[in-house]
Amino acid sequence: MKPQETHNLCGFTTATNIKNCKHLKPKTIDITEYITLVFTDYTLRTITLGTAILGAVTGMLGSFAVLRKQSLLGDAISHAALPGIAIAFMLTDTKDSNVLLLGALISGLLGTFWIRGIIKKTHLKSDTALGLILSLFFGFGMLLLTFIQKQPNANQAGLDKYLFGQAATLLEADVWLMASVTGICLLVLIVFWKEFKILLFDADYTKTLGFNTKFIDILITSFIVLAIVLGLQTVGVVLMSAMLLAPAAAARQWTNSLATMVGLSAVFGASSGVVGTAVSASQNNLSTGPVIVLVASVFVLVSFVFSPSRGLLFKQIRFIKNRRDLQLHKTLAFMYNIAETHHNIAHPHTIKILNNFQGFTKRTLQELVKKNYVKLEGSMWSLTEEGFKTASNLYNQQPENNE
Amino acid sequence: MKQNIAIRVDDLTVAYNYKPVLWDIDLEIPEGVLMAIVGPNGAGKSTLIKSILGILKPIAGSVSIYDKPYDKQRALVAYVPQKGSVDWDFPTTALDVVMMGTYGSLGWIKRPGQRQKKAALEALEKVGMLPFKSRQISQLSGGQQQRIFLARALVQNASIYFMDEPFQGVDATTEIAIINILKELRKAGKTVVVVHHDLQTVPEYFDWVTFLNVKKIATGPVKDIFNDNNLTKTYGINYKVSVQE
Numbered sequence A: 001m002k003p004q005e006t007h008n009l010c011g012f013t014t015a016t017n018i019k020n021c022k023h024l025k026p027k028t029i030d031i032t033e034y035i036t037l038v039f040t041d042y043t044l045r046t047i048t049l050g051t052a053i054l055g056a057v058t059g060m061l062g063s064f065a066v067l068r069k070q071s072l073l074g075d076a077i078s079h080a081a082l083p084g085i086a087i088a089f090m091l092t093d094t095k096d097s098n099v100l101l102l103g104a105l106i107s108g109l110l111g112t113f114w115i116r117g118i119i120k121k122t123h124l125k126s127d128t129a130l131g132l133i134l135s136l137f138f139g140f141g142m143l144l145l146t147f148i149q150k151q152p153n154a155n156q157a158g159l160d161k162y163l164f165g166q167a168a169t170l171l172e173a174d175v176w177l178m179a180s181v182t183g184i185c186l187l188v189l190i191v192f193w194k195e196f197k198i199l200l201f202d203a204d205y206t207k208t209l210g211f212n213t214k215f216i217d218i219l220i221t222s223f224i225v226l227a228i229v230l231g232l233q234t235v236g237v238v239l240m241s242a243m244l245l246a247p248a249a250a251a252r253q254w255t256n257s258l259a260t261m262v263g264l265s266a267v268f269g270a271s272s273g274v275v276g277t278a279v280s281a282s283q284n285n286l287s288t289g290p291v292i293v294l295v296a297s298v299f300v301l302v303s304f305v306f307s308p309s310r311g312l313l314f315k316q317i318r319f320i321k322n323r324r325d326l327q328l329h330k331t332l333a334f335m336y337n338i339a340e341t342h343h344n345i346a347h348p349h350t351i352k353i354l355n356n357f358q359g360f361t362k363r364t365l366q367e368l369v370k371k372n373y374v375k376l377e378g379s380m381w382s383l384t385e386e387g388f389k390t391a392s393n394l395y396n397q398q399p400e401n402n403e
Numbered sequence B: 001m002k003q004n005i006a007i008r009v010d011d012l013t014v015a016y017n018y019k020p021v022l023w024d025i026d027l028e029i030p031e032g033v034l035m036a037i038v039g040p041n042g043a044g045k046s047t048l049i050k051s052i053l054g055i056l057k058p059i060a061g062s063v064s065i066y067d068k069p070y071d072k073q074r075a076l077v078a079y080v081p082q083k084g085s086v087d088w089d090f091p092t093t094a095l096d097v098v099m100m101g102t103y104g105s106l107g108w109i110k111r112p113g114q115r116q117k118k119a120a121l122e123a124l125e126k127v128g129m130l131p132f133k134s135r136q137i138s139q140l141s142g143g144q145q146q147r148i149f150l151a152r153a154l155v156q157n158a159s160i161y162f163m164d165e166p167f168q169g170v171d172a173t174t175e176i177a178i179i180n181i182l183k184e185l186r187k188a189g190k191t192v193v194v195v196h197h198d199l200q201t202v203p204e205y206f207d208w209v210t211f212l213n214v215k216k217i218a219t220g221p222v223k224d225i226f227n228d229n230n231l232t233k234t235y236g237i238n239y240k241v242s243v244q245e
């Protein structure tokens, strides 16, 4: 590794925004040192808090997008927000993030409700409508951005940070805004929990019960738009949808309850923010947004492999175990059949008889001995009392549908 | 005998695109009948139910429940959708789904409490699903899922029940269990409208029938109108069903 001059926090490439990072030691920072820094360093604290809150709110809302199978929704919204940023800049000539994000919010909402309209009116598949609006708005936004960049205006530099995000530009005020939106969102979730749940599960039925499904839907969607727009500054248009989907997809693997899923998803999102910020802060020149998204993807990967009920690993293990149990039972049942022909069940039989039986292995026999179902003497076996009882119960039992 | 009309449909026309799926349907369903709607795939059976329930907006025509618009009579009506209309991998339990039947009477914001839970448990008991109350719904068999939907409608404690293919994919035992519940509902004076595909069992299960294929072919008591003539008109091919005497 080359020695570094100053540690460039989070790979913040725009020199204007590096604040108090001088005291940050280059190269390796150990964990305790980093944690102290998070609490003492203003910039780092702001960024860590900001990304954590952002991760929590997008994770929470992402559960709804995932369960409605609207995985493209986040992409469509974030891309639809881009022209809003450009237009807001052109109209006001400021780079105040609040003004630009207001523009993003307006065009994001516009795009989203346009998508709804298209799906309603034309019966296009929702994927098609989402893709259409996504490309249309993004193309238009890029056009405007290039146009702005061609202008002889020194002020325009840095607008492209909204493409990939730049956590370094987060200010305390931005974090406060995120926190208040998250708070309101949480409140609305709690108040309308029952309505959200039933709409997600069965929209038509919800309508017959007299609920205004349009209102519930608009409420959820508006919050998703709001959360995405808030994340644009940090994560950027291109990767924002991953913040919405990844924590929720990971959370789904661990639980069968909606409430737990939403909570877990928020935790995964927040952790991705914190860990992502830490990784990018301790490694030179890694931009925060993509690292956060990568961390979130690790959550997804781990969840899909290791979740006890849905994970690939445990599914495989359970499959093998079930097979073994079945083999064991089959062998025991076969022995029971043989033993039954004698009035004395403990009558010994030769192991050779078993060899014709498919599914019989030395291992199953040993297992049966270990369970004390079978006694072995030389090359002879006999059922024990317990083995006989278990085997006869096997016959009477309905196959239990476990789990 | 003059019966009350529970459901009245006037000149109902419904289309998803330009082609009408239902054309000029007039229907009067008397109170207290157990009625089958029969017709081939794509005949508009589900569409008819959805239009009556206000899920779809018709192009023309009107629907009334006990002579009032559906909006005013929601509390009297329960719905069992086609099982395939929801994602059964949704993270929730059987009991939770059945509880959803109480949401309508609860209204906005209010949470279900002990009373609602008790009602849901009773409904689960009635459909024989009590042992599965905490089971994640994706881990139920098709017939069990169907019974959960039935329980959810029972919890609504309505006067009129609309059921879209409640016998779809259920075994003989479950079918008998379900039809017994439906007959019990009729005995209690409720009106039950069922989309049904098995023509053989129509005379045995139902006392009223509507033949539908975009247009209404016929509607009336099973013993009067369930005949080869109407079946042929509805299904387009020469139909022979031996109606039991």
Ligand SMILES: Nc1ncnc2c1ncn2[C@@H]1O[C@H](COP(=O)(O)OP(=O)(O)OP(=O)(O)O)[C@@H](O)[C@H]1O
Binding pocket: A123, B016, B017, B021, B039, B040, B041, B042, B043, B044, B045, B046, B047, B048
């Ligand atoms: N959402 C939709 N958009 C467009 N067309 C639809 C939609 N739903 C149904 N249709 C069409 O309307 C017609 C009637 O459909 P419907 O579902 O009411 O039939 P059905 O009688 O219930 O059939 P099935 O026995 O298969 O359930 C069909 O031709 C179908 O293709």
Ligand SMILES: [Mg+2]
Binding pocket: B045, B046, B047, B082, B164
């Ligand atoms: Mg149907």
